[in-house]
Amino acid sequence: MVILGIESTAHTASVGLVSERAEVLGLASDMYRPTKGGIHPREAANHHVEQFPALVRRAMDAAHLQPSDVEAIAFSQGPGLGPCLRAGATVARMLSLAWGRPLVPVNHCVAHIEIARVLSGMEDPLLLYASGGNTQVIAYGRGRYRVLGETLDIGIGNFLDKLWIELGGTFPGGPALEAEAKRGSELLVLPYSVHGMDVTFSGILTAALALHARGVPLADLAYSVEVTTYSMLTEITERALAHRRRDTVVLGGGVACNERLRTMVRTMVEARGGTMFAPPRSLCVDNGAMIAWTGYLALRAGVTIPVEESVIEPRQRTDLVLAPWRTG
Numbered sequence: 001m002v003i004l005g006i007e008s009t010a011h012t013a014s015v016g017l018v019s020e021r022a023e024v025l026g027l028a029s030d031m032y033r034p035t036k037g038g039i040h041p042r043e044a045a046n047h048h049v050e051q052f053p054a055l056v057r058r059a060m061d062a063a064h065l066q067p068s069d070v071e072a073i074a075f076s077q078g079p080g081l082g083p084c085l086r087a088g089a090t091v092a093r094m095l096s097l098a099w100g101r102p103l104v105p106v107n108h109c110v111a112h113i114e115i116a117r118v119l120s121g122m123e124d125p126l127l128l129y130a131s132g133g134n135t136q137v138i139a140y141g142r143g144r145y146r147v148l149g150e151t152l153d154i155g156i157g158n159f160l161d162k163l164w165i166e167l168g169g170t171f172p173g174g175p176a177l178e179a180e181a182k183r184g185s186e187l188l189v190l191p192y193s194v195h196g197m198d199v200t201f202s203g204i205l206t207a208a209l210a211l212h213a214r215g216v217p218l219a220d221l222a223y224s225v226e227v228t229t230y231s232m233l234t235e236i237t238e239r240a241l242a243h244r245r246r247d248t249v250v251l252g253g254g255v256a257c258n259e260r261l262r263t264m265v266r267t268m269v270e271a272r273g274g275t276m277f278a279p280p281r282s283l284c285v286d287n288g289a290m291i292a293w294t295g296y297l298a299l300r301a302g303v304t305i306p307v308e309e310s311v312i313e314p315r316q317r318t319d320l321v322l323a324p325w326r327t328g
Contacts, residue, residue, distance in 0.1 A: 001071045003299065004059070004095065005292025006052075008088025009080025009108045010132055011039050011172075013048040015059040016288030017070070020296060022118045024289045026063030027282065028055040038161055038171050039132075045083035052091045059288070067099045072304070074295020077105035078316030080133070085312040093307050102304040104295040108286075109134060109318040110145055112252030114297060115290035120277035122248045128237045128265060131253030131286070132157030132172075135199065135233070137240045138318055143327050147319045148243065149197030149236040156229060157255045159201035163225065166209055167218070177222045178258055184223025188216060192228060197239060199232045230261045234268050247274030254285045301325040 007014040014029035032047040075092035135151040164173025301324040
């Protein structure tokens with residue numbers, strides 16, 4: 001069985017083909033990069049519309065497959081930017097109708113969990129989900145994934161992008177800040193904003209920009225931002241582990257590609273006698289393969305959606321989506 005997945009929640013348009021054994025048979029992605037500022041949803045959607053035909057062909061060619069080999073079409077239903085989600089959903093509907101295949105809706109956050117879960121071989125791990133629009137600690141319980149802690153304002157990736165752009169850089173900000181942080185050594189004082197199981201980043205953004213205005217070295221500022229914010233994420237992940245009595249953690253999302261974050265979480269988990277797993281970069285960032293794999297799990301559990309009912313849900317929450325493939 002082969003499932004085709006369409007990902008289009010934000011800056012990345014991606015098409016993936018995955019087998020029932022979680023083999024990534026084909027994966028083609030293209031990222032929208034604005035010339036200045038952050039993501040403009042309509043411009044990003046236009047980018048996706050232009051790229052998807054070629055991405056579908058590239059993924060199918062890489063997998064050496066024909067439309068008749070595909071069992072179902074899965075797509076990101078939410079959460080995400082409305083125009084971007086709509087672009088991907090339109091492509092998915094067209095393929096479903098043209099190829100005569102069922103349509104499967106997928107929650108983007110759950111897809112990050114499921115691809116990491118199958119790649120790691122871990123049965124029931126916690127997920128630290130760190131991306132542009134989402135920052136959550138997630139665990140499974142009673143038929144769905146539960147959010148144990150999350151950002152109360154902006155996602156960690158949006159925070160990094162906003163900071164880097166305000167400092168004069170261009171989108172995306174995370175990789176550029178990471179490169180700068182590797183040259184830093186002095187830990188500057190920034191707000192440590194943990195509120196129980198939740199975090200906030202807007203105050204750190206204001207404080208970091210104030211330090212920059214005072215002329216602190218950029219490398220030290222980037223280093224301090226990473227250490228402070230990733231310590232916050234590591235803390236709430238450890239608290240979630242203790243609360244749920246777990247010993248395994250998987251990472252997901254674009255920010256989870258950061259080596260400092262991976263090292264900090266791994267050190268914490270291993271100190272508790274546990275194990276951490278982070279997917280390879282191509283499957284950690286937004287990608288069509290994770291949508292396809294989660295679509296396979298949903299299809300196996302009987303989840304499909306008529307084309308006429310396949311509305312996008314930009315504010316769809318992780319903890320409001322059932323995961324029937326895990327029930328029991």
